Structure formats: C-alpha cells, structure tokens
Amino acid sequence: xxxxxxxxxxxxxxxxxxxxxxxxxxxxxxxxxxxxxxxxxxxxxxxxxxxxxxxxxxxxxxxxxxxxxxxxxxxxxxxxxxxxxxxxxxxxxxxxxxxxxxxxxxxxxxxxxxxxxxxxxxxxxxxxxxxxxxxxxxxxxxxxxxxxxxxxx
Amino acid sequence: xxxxxxxxxxxxxxxxxxxxxxxxxxxxxxxxxxxxxxxxxxxxxxxxxxxxxxxxxxxxxxxxxxxxxxxxxxxxxxxxxxxxxxxxxxxxxxxxxxxxxxxxxxxxxxxxxxxxxxxxxxxxxxxxxxxxxxxxxxxxxxxxxxxxxxxxx
DNA sequence: CGAACGTGGTTGAAATCTAAACTATTCCCT
DNA sequence: AGGGAATAGTTTAGATTTCAACCACGTTCG
Numbered sequence: 001x002x003x004x005x006x007x008x009x010x011x012x013x014x015x016x017x018x019x020x021x022x023x024x025x026x027x028x029x030x031x032x033x034x035x036x037x038x039x040x041x042x043x044x045x046x047x048x049x050x051x052x053x054x055x056x057x058x059x060x061x062x063x064x065x066x067x068x069x070x071x072x073x074x075x076x077x078x079x080x081x082x083x084x085x086x087x088x089x090x091x092x093x094x095x096x097x098x099x100x101x102x103x104x105x106x107x108x109x110x111x112x113x114x115x116x117x118x119x120x121x122x123x124x125x126x127x128x129x130x131x132x133x134x135x136x137x138x139x140x141x142x143x144x145x146x147x148x149x150x151x152x153x
Numbered sequence: 154x155x156x157x158x159x160x161x162x163x164x165x166x167x168x169x170x171x172x173x174x175x176x177x178x179x180x181x182x183x184x185x186x187x188x189x190x191x192x193x194x195x196x197x198x199x200x201x202x203x204x205x206x207x208x209x210x211x212x213x214x215x216x217x218x219x220x221x222x223x224x225x226x227x228x229x230x231x232x233x234x235x236x237x238x239x240x241x242x243x244x245x246x247x248x249x250x251x252x253x254x255x256x257x258x259x260x261x262x263x264x265x266x267x268x269x270x271x272x273x274x275x276x277x278x279x280x281x282x283x284x285x286x287x288x289x290x291x292x293x294x295x296x297x298x299x300x301x302x303x304x305x306x
Numbered sequence: 307c308g309a310a311c312g313t314g315g316t317t318g319a320a321a322t323c324t325a326a327a328c329t330a331t332t333c334c335c336t
Numbered sequence: 337a338g339g340g341a342a343t344a345g346t347t348t349a350g351a352t353t354t355c356a357a358c359c360a361c362g363t364t365c366g
Contacts, residue, residue, distance in 0.1 A: 005276065007276075011288065021302075024221055024299060068173055070324075080321095080322090098345085099345065116157045119157050120157060125298060127160065129301045131290075135167050138294060139168075139170045141284070145278060195352095195353095214314060223355095224316085225354070226353060227315090252316095
C-alpha cells in the first residue's frame, strides 16, 4: 500500500484545465445544438457518422463504435431519431440478427442545417481560441489516448 | 445564407480526435471510479472541490461553479452524497437562504482512497501516453477555452 | 415602508442513460 | 447434424439528469 505517484503541480493544472474545459465545451455544444436544431450531442454524432458511411447506412454495432456509445444507448437514441423521421431501421439480408440504421433524406437535411451552425460554434469556442500548434498537439495527444483505450480491451 | 467556414481536413481530424478521446476518457474514469469506489465522476468531482475548500466546505452555488454542474444537479447529487454520509449540509448564518456543503470525515476518507486509484488511472490512460510538451499545450488550450466560455455570459 | 425584482437553493415530472436480462441468430466444434 | 458458446440488438427497470416551477430570503428604490 505504497504512496501513489501523484501528479506534479503543472500536470495537475493541465489535467484539470482539460477536465473542466472539455466538460464545459461538450455542454455548450449540446445546448447549442438543442436550442437551434432540437438535437442532443449524441444524436448529432449519430447523424454525422451515418452521413459519412457508404449509403448513409451502418450496422448498429458499427455505429455504436463510431459514435462512442453503448449499444443499449444507441438503441434508445435510434428509436427516438426514428420517431422524428431522421433515421430508418432496415434489416440486414445476410445476417438476420443484424439491423442497419440509415439516414433519411429529412435526416440529412436536418444534419446539414445543424452542421452549418455547429461549425461556427466550434470555431468560436475552440478553434479560434487555441493556437494552431496547440491544436495539432491536441490531435496527437487524443489520438494516442484513443489508441491506449482501445488497446485496453 | 452564405457558405460556412468549414474546418480544413487537419482541423477536422484534430477536433474529432479530441471529441472522441475526451468522451471515452471521461467514460473510462467514470466506470473506474464506480467499480472501485462506488462514486460517479460528478460525485468524485464534488468531493475533490470540497476537500480543497477552506473548512472543506463551500456554498452550493460556488460548488456548482467549481464542479461545472447545474445547481439542480448539484442539489440532487448532494442529497445522494448526504445519504451516503459523505457530505453534510449546514445552513449559512449570514445569509439565511444559503447552504453550505461540508465534506465529512468519512467523505474525506473515501475520497482519499479513491484519489489514490484515480491518479494511477489518469497516468495510465492520459499522462503517460501524451508527450509532456503536448500536455502543456492541452493545459494552455483548455485554459483559453474556459476563459472564452466564461466570458460568453 | 413595501412592492418589484434578483439570488440561493430545492423540488417534481419528464427525458435520458445505465446495467442486466432477454430473444434471436450465427458460429464453432465434435 | 446438433449442442453450447458467442454475437447482434432490444427491452425493462432503476438511477441520473434536465427543465421548469417553486419557496424563501435579500436588495433596490420610489
């Protein structure tokens, strides 16, 4: 039961700044999307990933992976998106267990409008206040974090 | 209705890496704390802030601010923490509307144990996989983000 | 003074999220 | 072929979070 390797003062400051900043930033984006387009952040994320997939369609499990959501949560969220007419579920011919989620035309239209506003907010509160070198550092760092987390399972 | 200033490919990669990485990282921390100490991330955050306050005690509004939580959420969470015996509510002598949240000795003990494990996880999945220069960049960047968000209200 | 407004905090209901159980299908192995 | 383990996805129940309404006290100003 030895003493843990505590962070030094600078590491602690940096880690805290990140925890705080990222929480507030996510929160801000969520409110912004909700207020302007009636989409929560996770919903938006799902639409984005679908829009980039071939045929604007993905298997549920794959979509969950891309959108960093649990399958259960994805199921619920998709049900909501479906009832709003933004996403459609289609069964998979090969694998009878499988289900595709497909972005509808209306879903695409909603996403298109939302993305236009969203990018401005991202610039306003993130890109424009961060030094370009620091932005690249963030990209490197979180790519490494993602790799680390993936490798842990 | 002009074309928005979309992010370029590199900015997009970096922003996405951050969104993804930070989501997964928060999620990981939350699960880790829950599994080992029965504390959710927001609960842990509250205990940390209280432990650092003079008298291990803060006004609710101030605590909400420090912990980046809505007042309503803080109220609910404190009620839970109180029923676990980790936090105590005390009324404020000066301002009869006011309420102090104070960390109990048991709360402090629980936090102490949790923090020892938590710091190892933070190292394992963040500090140790990020270049020290990039860590400083993250500190700078999110400090700026926090400032920007604060100034917007 | 006292009426209007602002602040601190709580509450209840509705929405969302998590964890575990469950159904259906496919895979693997003998 | 066929029985058990694994995978895909959903569902249910319970916990947490949000949102708006609310109560109590304080502050301001005519």
